[in-house]
Amino acid sequence: MKLKDKVVLITGGTSGIGFEAARLFRDEGAHVVVIGTNPARLTSAASELGGDVLAIRADLRHPADIDAAIKETIAKFGRIDIVYANAGAATAAPFDEVTSEQIDEQFALNFKGLFFTVQKAAPYLSAGSSIVVTTSFLNEVGAPGLSILSATKAAVRSLVRSLGAELAPRGIRVNAVSPGPIATPFHGKLGLSAEQVEEAASGLQASVPLKRLGQASEVAKAALFLASDDASYVTGAELVVDGGLTQI
Numbered sequence: 001m002k003l004k005d006k007v008v009l010i011t012g013g014t015s016g017i018g019f020e021a022a023r024l025f026r027d028e029g030a031h032v033v034v035i036g037t038n039p040a041r042l043t044s045a046a047s048e049l050g051g052d053v054l055a056i057r058a059d060l061r062h063p064a065d066i067d068a069a070i071k072e073t074i075a076k077f078g079r080i081d082i083v084y085a086n087a088g089a090a091t092a093a094p095f096d097e098v099t100s101e102q103i104d105e106q107f108a109l110n111f112k113g114l115f116f117t118v119q120k121a122a123p124y125l126s127a128g129s130s131i132v133v134t135t136s137f138l139n140e141v142g143a144p145g146l147s148i149l150s151a152t153k154a155a156v157r158s159l160v161r162s163l164g165a166e167l168a169p170r171g172i173r174v175n176a177v178s179p180g181p182i183a184t185p186f187h188g189k190l191g192l193s194a195e196q197v198e199e200a201a202s203g204l205q206a207s208v209p210l211k212r213l214g215q216a217s218e219v220a221k222a223a224l225f226l227a228s229d230d231a232s233y234v235t236g237a238e239l240v241v242d243g244g245l246t247q248i
């Protein structure tokens with residue numbers, strides 16, 4: 001078991017990539033804490049994961065919610081060994097229709113929420129701990145309608161290097177996993193019609209050298225590598241899991 005008795009905090013652990021990571025990390029021996037906002041998804045994730053899983057409702061756009069979630073985690077498990085800061089969401093819009101509120105909203109979750117999750121968890125991490133974040137293939141390619149999501153992910157990519165430098169003296173590694181187009185509920189929440197989502201998915205699928213969408217479990221395996229001691233000499237890096245989309 002790669003994560004035996006490790007305490008792992010996974011934001012966005014109730015759906016898609018985060019949920020598959022929670023399942024995999026649990027199977028590798030971890031005590032898992034999942035964070036999300038939707039009560040039904042929290043209940044269902046907790047019951048599917050079973051065991052001593054802790055499911056916490058917290059809106060990461062609000063630093064007070066992050067404080068409360070960390071406090072609850074420490075009250076139950078006493079420490080944190082691994083943070084997988086993965087929660088993210090987006091609203092698609094052509095650049096001439098993007099509003100100030102949309103920019104604030106997406107940065108509030110994808111960048112600030114992630115930043116404060118790491119900042120507030122950091123005091124409870126010790127040497128050998130690992131932080132993994134989820135970026136995106138959108139760091140590397142331009143996609144119409146996704147300028148703000150892409151900018152948030154580019155900011156997170158940069159943050160991985162900065163935090164990697166700041167936390168290296170404490171023996172804490174910081175890395176990113178960068179998914180390509182993955183079959184999860186994410187695309188259905190972009191504010192597009194089902195037809196537009198379908199069209200975008202087939203376009204992307206055709207552009208991916210491996211000619212298919214990825215599975216959440218395939219990203220979870222890369223996150224496991226970065227989270228575990230298998231990656232003990234890896235920090236500041238971004239592991240790309242995108243079927244070759246940004247690489248070939």
Ligand SMILES: NC(=O)c1ccc[n+]([C@@H]2O[C@H](COP(=O)([O-])OP(=O)(O)OC[C@H]3O[C@@H](n4cnc5c(N)ncnc54)[C@H](OP(=O)(O)O)[C@@H]3O)[C@@H](O)[C@H]2O)c1
Pocket residue numbers: 011012013014015016017018035036037038039041042058059060061086087088089109134135136137178179180181182183184185186187189216
């Ligand atoms: N799917 C893709 O093609 C793809 C590609 C590249 C990168 N990514 C990135 O992968 C990460 C996971 O996405 P996914 O595809 O697994 O999507 P998903 O299935 O929609 O999962 C998103 C998760 O984030 C949580 N979340 C959303 N808003 C939140 C908030 N304000 N506070 C706390 N938690 C919140 C959701 O919980 P609730 O629903 O309970 O709020 C859910 O657990 C995201 O950062 C996304 O940008 C995805």
